[in-house]
Amino acid sequence: MLALTVKPRTPGSLAVLEVPDPEPGPGELLVEGVALGVCGTDVEISLGDYGTAPDGRERLVLGHESLGRVRTAPEGSGFAAGDLVVGVVRRPDPEPCPACAHGEFDMCRNNRYTERGIEARDGFGSQLWSIETDYAVKLSPSLSTVGVLMEPTTVVAKAWEQIDKINTRSWQDPKRVLVTGAGPIGLLAALLGAQRGLQVHVLDRSTTGVKPRMVSALGGEYHHGDLDEVAKQVQPDIVIEATGSPEVAIGVVNLVSPAGIVCMTSVTPVGHMVEVDAGTLNRELVLENRVVFGSVNANLRHYRAAAEALAEADTTWLEQLITRRVPLAKAADAFERGADDIKVVIDL
The missing domain is CATH 3.90.180.10 (Medium-chain alcohol dehydrogenases, catalytic domain)
Known part of the structure; x- marks a missing residue:
């Protein structure tokens, strides 16, 4: 073979x-x-x-x-x-x-x-x-043309599972998710956010092509402007970072609402230096009860959750x-x- x-x-x-x-x-x-x-x-x-x-x-x-x-x-x-x-x-x-x-x-x-x-x-x-x-x-037979998307879907199924668990630390009723990056992980994260009934916002550099249409089809809003301005407009309760950009990865940490959650799913390049006000970063995390965590890979439970999400899509x-x-x-x-x-x- x-x-x-x-x-x-x-x-x-x-x-x-x-x-x-x-x-x-x-x-x-x-x-x-x-x-x-x-x-x-x-x-x-x-x-x-x-x-x-x-x-x-x-x-x-x-x-x-x-x-x-x-x-x-x-x-x-x-x-x-x-x-x-x-x-x-x-x-x-x-x-x-x-x-x-x-x-x-x-x-x-x-x-x-x-x-x-x-x-x-x-x-x-x-x-x-x-x-x-x-x-x-x-997988469902209906996924014969798209089932190859299963593995990346497991990554975001795990991310959402962890977000749900973190939300149980206090009373939290999230309404809005901002996904940064409209690659496969970002768009699939947006899909699962829409399936949860959240208001979905996606930020990406592309201004044309299929990405804006795909976000709109989810009932979401597509953005391609400045990160800070978009975050002020959206006021996200949850951010899922999927760009791989060190600037964006650092930038999103202080952009969620109080008690908000930031999930990092991208792997940024090593050696890329970004200037950070560490005092403000720490202060905001503590005083606003924010959580920042990373998520990668998946186990059997996440595969089964991903199979259900794809079958529903x-x-x-x-x-x-x-x-x-x-x-x-x-x-x-x-x-x-x-x-x-x-x-x-x-x-x-």
């Missing part, structure tokens, strides 16, 4: 190669790959920034945003041939740490976890892949997130970001 592979920490090693077909073990599904989403993590691995091949191997099969159809399933597993599935990315560490032992492997304490397509496990960028039934999640709206599809043979084209790209998908 063909697979999208890379030699980790070796720039320029991205290649589609012939590799052996997987042989599913007991309790595993054999899955036909349908599509693979490409995100910033994949690009960084392809540039040699990080990544680890499986033990004894030089190359890693890339890809963690999966979508496939079951070819074979163990009897009594709850799966059947033809089922639409995605694979969970992370696996608990072998010890395990307390978080992994309680199923919260997205919160692993000792960093001995492994991840499909990233850290010591082959990913889903192949025409066939196998997976343990405990780490496969079934308008498929036509979701399809607009996928702005470009490329065949596996031309997978390298997916790593060259276009000006209007939101989510690029490789057809397997």
Whole structure:
């Protein structure tokens, strides 16, 4: 079969190669790959920034945003041939740490976890892949064209879960959410905010294209002006930061209402210096009872929540997130970001 592979920490090693077909073990599904989403993590691995091949191997099969159809399933597993599935990315560490032992492997304490397509496990960028039934999640058949959005949706499902938990620290009835950044994470965060009945506001640099229309279709308001001015207008109770801009990440901290919550979902570049009035930052956090937290990755609970959120969403709206599809043979084209790209998908 063909697979999208890379030699980790070796720039320029991205290649589609012939590799052996997987042989599913007991309790595993054999899955036909349908599509693979490409995100910033994949690009960084392809540039040699990080990544680890499986033990004894030089190359890693890339890809963690999966979508496939079951070819074979163990009897009594709850799966059947033809089922639409995605694979969970992370696996608990072998010890395990307390978080992994309680199923919260997205919160692993000792960093001995492994991840499909990233850290010591082959990913889903192949025409066939196998997976343990405990780490496969079934999707509604209605999501056959957009189910590849599942993994990024798990990221925001977790973020919203954590926001909901933080809200229980005091009486809080949030009305308005401001999402900074209208990439896949930002737009999916806005979707889940709209599903919660919140007034949704999205701030992004784009002034044309599909993004403003997508926010409007959610019943939200799209902004592209100055961050401070937008925040004064919106007065958000919740901010979800998804730009990856250090200036914006720092800027949003003091822009929420009293007892407001800021969730950081983007990973900003290292070494980018921003001048900050640390005294004011600390003072406002304390006196206004604000919370700032980061959220990344997802566990099984978040995958199931994401599957429900996608099934509830308008498929036509979701399809607009996928702005470009490329065949596996031309997978390298997916790593060259276009000006209007939101989510690029490789057809397997």
